[in-house]
Amino acid sequence: MxxxxxxxxxxxxxxxxxxxxxxxxxxxxxxxxxxxxxxxxxxxxxxxxxxxxxxxxxxxxxxxxxxxxxxxxxxxxxxxxxxxxxxxxxxxxxxxxxxxxxxxxxxxxxxxxxxxxxxxxxxxxxxxxxxxxxVTDALTGLGNRRKMETILNQEVMRLARTEANLSVLILDIDFFKRFNDSYGHTAGDRCIAMVGAALARAVRRAADLAVRYGGEEFACLLPETSHDEAMEVASNIRERVRALGIPHSQSEAAPHVTVSVGVATATCFNGADPMSWIKAADEQLYIAKKAGRNGVAGRIFGRAELQELHAA
Missing domain, CATH: 3.40.50.2300 (Response regulator)
Incomplete structure (x- = not known):
């Protein structure tokens, strides 16, 4: 070994x-x-x-x-x-x-x-x-959705012992269907792999996790990370993807491939539903898309808000 x-x-x-x-x-x-x-x-x-x-x-x-x-x-x-x-x-x-x-x-x-x-x-x-x-995505080498949900469950349970913060990011490649239709699925796969590599470079701590959550959607799990720190990571990811310079003539956000990112931060507690962090980050991703894409939206969620998301 x-x-x-x-x-x-x-x-x-x-x-x-x-x-x-x-x-x-x-x-x-x-x-x-x-x-x-x-x-x-x-x-x-x-x-x-x-x-x-x-x-x-x-x-x-x-x-x-x-x-x-x-x-x-x-x-x-x-x-x-x-x-x-x-x-x-x-x-x-x-x-x-x-x-x-x-x-x-x-x-x-x-x-x-x-x-x-x-x-x-x-x-x-x-x-x-x-x-x-x-639990590995074959195209990007990142973890997959199953791994994200498994580790998320473990981290919420672990961090609840000390009531530590947990931040979750959800990001989408903007107008990806148009990219696939315009450039073809081979180019689409290459684009996903390049975005995955940029994500892996941005999420560097041993405790952090970056995954391909499905299709053109990615997610990051950042244990014991404040909201400000998580927003910095999200901005870094967005900038790294922009710097790839992948042409995207059909995008309404920019002439190159961009991402929208949703960020949710909350304190872990006993009985918390781990999927509430995913729902919260997804809610922020929707806000980032509604604002015109190629941006970051995020906020801190309280215990009651997480419980409402769990019940929804």
Whole structure:
């Protein structure tokens, strides 16, 4: 694997953590927790690639930790391997039923632990690659609508914990149907790909997401971004598309390809409907188009307004 995988070791016995760390630290990044509650906190903060989880712990046993990991949408895909001295089949079945992927019995055999961790990390990498293909737009290389909606759900849930801001941009290529009719679908595809590349260059932070939302429509997800910052990103996108200089003789906005952008910013809260941000940004996009296109419209939305959009 090109990047060292992060393995979270959870055990209330420090000696067991030391044995497992010694077996795995040469190939993997190791972090650890000595209780179930600490394990959940660490998992939520670093999102490890795999968890080695002790079954018998005093405050919260491994079964409950595994159950909570699998119930959390942000953690559910992380493989969990139980480490246990329990040898009965019933205990193993119980663990597998709540989502564990494997068992390693104590006393620990370093060779077996290394092999099982390696195998499960390789399988996870393959699953992640297949999942990435399913949420990637083939024409632009950006994420697709499915990815946008998945990440949006996760980010609203995550940011609600601290009531942080989330900004969403929706943008359209102006008069794109006329462009296709005038220049042909091959040129239309090239135009979409070039706009997608300009969008990717404008949205540069690791936490940000740019996607092709569908047809000639794109979207951006900007976590922990103020409204002023989001408006700057939107203006940058608009300017980058203008600078492409793609001729568009049938546009009423300019002699070249342009975009209209809608921006919505709101504070995340528990129970918020993630799609309300999309609806809010789409509302602002309509305003930008009504104003003559080739422009940006946006505003801050309050909790009550988001709830109204959800109910609409």
């Amino acid at each position: 090109s990047k060292r995988a992060v393995v979270l070791i959870v055990d209330d016995e420090v000696s067991n953590i030391e044995i497992l760390s010694a077996a795995l630290e040469e190939q993997h990044e190791i972090c650890f927790a000595t209780s179930g509650r600490e394990a959940l906190e660490v998992a939520r903060s670093i999102s490890p690639d795999l968890v080695l989880l002790d079954v018998m712990m005093p405050d919260m046993d491994g079964y409950e930790v595994c159950r909570r990991i699998k119930a959390d949408p942000l953690l559910a895909d992380i493989p969990v391997i139980f480490t246990t001295a329990l040898g009965d089949q019933e205990a193993e079945v119980r663990g597998l039923e709540i989502g564990a992927i494997d068992y390693v019995t104590k006393p620990i055999s370093p060779v077996i632990v290394q092999a099982r961790v390696r195998n499960h990390l390789e399988m996870k990498q393959m699953r992640d690659q297949l999942a990435a293909l399913a």
